[in-house]
Amino acid sequence: MQFWCLDMQNLENFSEPRSIHVLLFDEFSNHCLANAIEPFRAANTIARRKLYVWEHFSIPGGKVTSSSGLPVETRPMTVAARGGDYLFIMPSYGYGELSNPKMSQSLRAARRRYATLVGMDTGAWLLAKAGLLDGRSATIHWDEYTPFLEAFPEVNAVEDRFVIEDGLATCGGASTTFELMLELIRREHSPTFALEIAALFMHGDKLDMYDPLQRWSADALVRSATALMRRNLEQPLSIPELARQLRSDQRTLEKRFQEKVKSTPLSIYRGIRLREARRQVELTTLSIAEIAERCGYRNTSAMIRAFRQEFGHPPGSYRRTS
Structure with missing residues (x-):
């Protein structure tokens, strides 16, 4: 009873769905795009209501093609004048050519219209070029980390998988995009709701027992335990057996669940x-x-x-x- 009701109480606060506008550029990563949108699609499915709605945009509108050749039809950004809750900025290989005064002006204007700007993959570069990350912490795709650090000394560049600050968020690539989306959902709803979405995608399905840092990470242990639960529905495991298969002990497992989701494994x-x-x-x-x-x-x-x-x-x- 507790697992579902915790989420339902949070969902009641959402009278209107959160609006997500995805700003795409040619050569974008469709892996990154899928990891950005699928968690919100899953959130709608699990909640049985539209918690999130999204649209795809580009500066001129029309067809935008990913780095692997996937075409996506977009609307021009001029029709998004009212803004929304989130603007996902998703360049990839062509970020250098996009770092121009016109783009910077557009992003500064968007900062006033959107509650949160999210730079994905190399999106942090465009945000930094627009001056929106000055004095802020941010991250970027790790291949571009050193050039980013050197180009924008006024930005506190960090090698984290994602960074969330007031009204701004950045992440480093496709897999970190998925983790950032889960964190945004967790903050808006509840840890248990985000955990179920993660389990739906088998996120954290395997725990590397030979990596001591990952072994004792609360996030990794809880995600792996939940994935193991989903694989054992018809013949449920006892909690001691669940802990044994994760090479943990029951007390540690229960403590980690309380820390992360305020609930018990059972x-x-x-x-x-x-x-x-x-x-x-x-x-x-x-x-x-x-x-x-x-x-x-x-x-x-x-x-x-x-x-x-x-x-x-x-x-x-x-x-x-x-």
């Missing part, structure tokens, strides 16, 4: 199983008994009681109204 596991049950109730014609078994309930009545407690209706009536 509660998170239960929530994952019940939402898988809900998905099967909505999307399949399987009997309730078979769904219960597939989600680790040997007693169908126990699953029905837990389902009603979690979602407010028993699975049968939920199926009829969904």
Whole structure:
């Protein structure tokens, strides 16, 4: 019950969806684009409502082609005069040619219209050239870190995977884009909500047990535990067995869950199983008994009681109204 209700309380604060405008340039990374948008698509799917909406823009509008040849139709930035919640700035290889006075002027104007500007991949270079990162911490794709450090001494360049400051965020590339999006979602909703999105993409699916830093990282341990839970629904693992497979101990595992998501591994596991049950109730014609078994309930009545407690209706009536 706790796993879902924590998120529902946060979702109630969103009367209108957050608006995301993605500013693309030729030679952009479609890997970066997918990692920027898919977490928000997943957030909408899990929440059963539009928490986020997005549109693709370019300076002139029209077709923009990624570095791998993927074409994307965009709208001209002139139609985005009202701004929005987020502007994702996504250049890649051509950032040098884009670093011109006209681009800087456009980004300074956008700073007044958007709550948050996000420089992805080499986007931090354009933000810095516009003077928007002066006195701020920022990061960039690590291949460009040293030139960035030398070109903008007024920026506190750091080798972090992503950096979030008031109204500005930067990250270093495709995988770090995904992590930044999860962090934005975590801050707007809850750690458990972001954790479920991460698990949906199998983020943190494997924990490198031979890397002592990663082994004892709370983020890595919680993500890996959640991924392991998702892979073991029909035959749920006990929490001691879960900890053993992660080469941790139960006390450490439970402490890390409290630190990161303010919940217990058992509660998170239960929530994952019940939402898988809900998905099967909505999307399949399987009997309730078979769904219960597939989600680790040997007693169908126990699953029905837990389902009603979690979602407010028993699975049968939920199926009829969904």
